[in-house]
Amino acid sequence: MLLNRYRDLFRVPAIRTTMLASIPGRLPIGIAGFAILLLVQNKSGSFVTAGVASALYVFGLATVAPMVGRMIDRAGPLPVLRLCACVYPLMLLALVALVSMRAHAFAIALCAYVAGAALPPVTICMRTLYPRALTDPALLQTAYSVDSVIVESVFVVGPALVALFLAGGIPEGAVLLAALTAGAGTLWFTRTPAIREWEIRPRSTASRWGVFAEPGLVVLYGATLFYSVAFGLFEIGVTAYATNRGMPAAAGIALALASLGSALGAFGYGARHWQAPLRKQFLIALGLMAAGSLLMAPVDNIYLYMMVSIVAGAPMASVIATQSLLLSRLAPQGKLAESFTWGGTCLLGGISGGIALGGVLAETIAPAWILVSAAGATGIAALLAMVIPHSEKLNATDAHFVSGK
Numbered sequence: 001m002l003l004n005r006y007r008d009l010f011r012v013p014a015i016r017t018t019m020l021a022s023i024p025g026r027l028p029i030g031i032a033g034f035a036i037l038l039l040v041q042n043k044s045g046s047f048v049t050a051g052v053a054s055a056l057y058v059f060g061l062a063t064v065a066p067m068v069g070r071m072i073d074r075a076g077p078l079p080v081l082r083l084c085a086c087v088y089p090l091m092l093l094a095l096v097a098l099v100s101m102r103a104h105a106f107a108i109a110l111c112a113y114v115a116g117a118a119l120p121p122v123t124i125c126m127r128t129l130y131p132r133a134l135t136d137p138a139l140l141q142t143a144y145s146v147d148s149v150i151v152e153s154v155f156v157v158g159p160a161l162v163a164l165f166l167a168g169g170i171p172e173g174a175v176l177l178a179a180l181t182a183g184a185g186t187l188w189f190t191r192t193p194a195i196r197e198w199e200i201r202p203r204s205t206a207s208r209w210g211v212f213a214e215p216g217l218v219v220l221y222g223a224t225l226f227y228s229v230a231f232g233l234f235e236i237g238v239t240a241y242a243t244n245r246g247m248p249a250a251a252g253i254a255l256a257l258a259s260l261g262s263a264l265g266a267f268g269y270g271a272r273h274w275q276a277p278l279r280k281q282f283l284i285a286l287g288l289m290a291a292g293s294l295l296m297a298p299v300d301n302i303y304l305y306m307m308v309s310i311v312a313g314a315p316m317a318s319v320i321a322t323q324s325l326l327l328s329r330l331a332p333q334g335k336l337a338e339s340f341t342w343g344g345t346c347l348l349g350g351i352s353g354g355i356a357l358g359g360v361l362a363e364t365i366a367p368a369w370i371l372v373s374a375a376g377a378t379g380i381a382a383l384l385a386m387v388i389p390h391s392e393k394l395n396a397t398d399a400h401f402v403s404g405k
Contacts, residue, residue, distance in 0.1 A: 005142045005271055014133040014194040015143060018126065021192045023150060024185025025122040028178040030158020032092070032119075033057055035174035036112055038162060040099055042171045049105045053095075053112040055352070060116030062348040068121050069341030073334055076198045077125045078190055084120040085186035089179035091115035096172045120186040121337075123151065124344065128337040129194055131328045138273050144324040145270025148317035152263040156256055201334045211339045216330040219388045220323065224346040225353075226381035227286060227319055230374040232354020233361075234258075234293060237370035238309065240362040245302055254306045258313030265314035266321055278329065282322040282385050288315035290378040297368040297375075320347075326388070 010016045033054050041050035071080050095111045130143040165173035189195060212218055235255060242251035274281055292312030299305045323343070331339035354377070361370050 003271070005138065005273075006146070008136075009134075009139050009142045009146065012133060012139070014129070018129060018189070018192045018194045019146065019150075021185075021189045022122050022126050024181045025120055025189050026150065026154050027158060027181040027185065028088075028119060029123070029151065030154035030156070031162055031174055031181075032115070032178040034159050035162045035165075035171070035178060036095065038166055039096070039171045039175055040108060042166075043099045044102070044105075046105075049108065052105065053109050056109045056113040057116035058348055058352060060113040061119050062116075062345045062352075064117035065121070065124070065341040065344050066338060069124060069338035070335075072121065072125065072128065072337035074200070076200050077121070077128075077195055077337075078198065081120055081122075081125070081186050081190050081195070084118050085183050085190070087118040088115060088120060088186075089183040091118055092175050092179035092182075096175050100172070120182055120189075121341070122186060122189055123147075124337055124340050125189075125195065127324055127328075127340050131336065132199075133194060140328070141274070141321070141325060142270040144321040144328075145266045145318070147324070148266040148321045149263045149270075151320075152259050152266065152317050156259045156263075159252070159256075211332060211335050211342055214330055214332055216389045217327070217339060217342075219384055220326055220330060221342060221346045223282075223286075223381040223384040223388075224323055224343055225350040226377045226384065227289065228347045228350020229354035229357065230289070230293070230377040230381070231316070232351040232356075233358045233370055233374035233377060234312075234354075235351075236355055236358025236362055237293075237367050237374060238296075240358075240370060241305065241367035242302070244367060247302060250302055250306065254309040257306055258309040258316070261310035261313035262316040262318075264310075266317035269318040269321060278322065278325055279385065279388055282319070282326055283382055285315050285319045285322050286378055286382040286385060289319055290375040290382070292316075293371045293375040293378065297371040330388075 010019075036057055037050050037054035039050075040046075040053045044050065068080055091111055091114050095108065095115060098108050098111055126147060127144070130140055130147070134140045134143060161177065162174040165171060165177070238254050238258075239248070239251040242248050242254065269285075276284070292315060296305065296308050296312045299308050324340075327339055327343055328336065354374075357373075358370055361373065
């Protein structure tokens with residue numbers, strides 16, 4: 001049956017309880033950046049100040065995340081999570097206060113940066129936990145698929161919650177909600193047995209290059225960077241298409257439908273066992289993602305465009321799920337959390353770069369060509385994935401390679 005894999009996954013106590021507890025602590029992923037942008041713009045009247053604050057929030061997360069991952073590998077997640085559960089809400093509260101007092105833009109931007117740097121690493125902990133808790137490679141695939149569905153759902157629900165607060169005339173409410181869910185959710189997460197009993201494992205031989213000493217990981221990070229650029233280009237391409245037709249709100253609907261398709265695609269991917277080698281699965285997912293962007297590019301009817309966005313979005317979360325599986329196989333022993341955080345940095349950096357590039361392209365070319373550019377970036381990611389050095393770990397089906405023991 002289709003749901004058997006999910007039933008077997010949620011029978012594992014460490015997965016069931018921890019995954020449930022992770023959801024509130026992950027809500028700020030879909031809320032905070034957008035909420036900060038709207039709050040600062042609403043109170044200051046400046047898109048420049050708002051854009052800088054929102055960008056620095058993401059930049060803080062991207063730059064500090066690898067160090068956070070290294071701390072988790074060396075000391076376990078509890079100290080990091082407890083510290084972030086205190087600092088992150090305090091920084092968001094300070095941000096609201098600074099904006100309300102119309103403080104200098106530099107103070108607001110600095111506060112946003114520290115808040116981003118202190119975002120509780122719940123998602124990284126979960127992605128590091130799966131190979132530790134699951135010895136069946138099939139269930140590991142399903143776990144990463146469910147994780148992708150959760151993240152996609154957060155990106156659908158988060159902006160909707162922000163919009164509700166904005167419609168109610170309380171833009172600071174969304175930022176305060178992010179602070180509350182992060183603090184309370186992370187503390188709940190730390191009380192789960194899998195996190196409290198986290199075993200610190202021996203690290204592989206030290207290298208001055210750290211995780212970058214693994215050639216396969218370097219190539220995978222490059223592929224991640226390029227398909228993330230495609231994500232950013234896709235977002236701008238859809239937004240430019242809707243804006244040019246005088247229906248800017250349609251962009252939000254199309255992107256939400258793409259996220260829905262992405263979640264459904266990940267659900268289908270995790271529901272069955274795939275015979276193809278893992279690297280080939282990654283290549284197929286990238287190929288389908290490129291094809292989805294090309295499928296949307298020539299569509300001229302706005303309503304058909306929104307429907308096609310569901311199909312175009314379907315492979316996106318599966319790309320992230322297969323990338324996570326590859327990363328879990330290629331990561332050096334004892335450096336799984338750090339490896340995942342560098343992957344997250346490439347993801348965030350790529351999306352930011354894609355959005356910036358898309359903004360420039362939108363001034364000079366038609367939205368359809370921005371989607372073609374997104375397909376091109378995905379194609380480069382696929383070319384890089386083809387040269388990931390062969391490793392027996394990529395096709396391993398035993399607990400030794402999956403658990404990293």
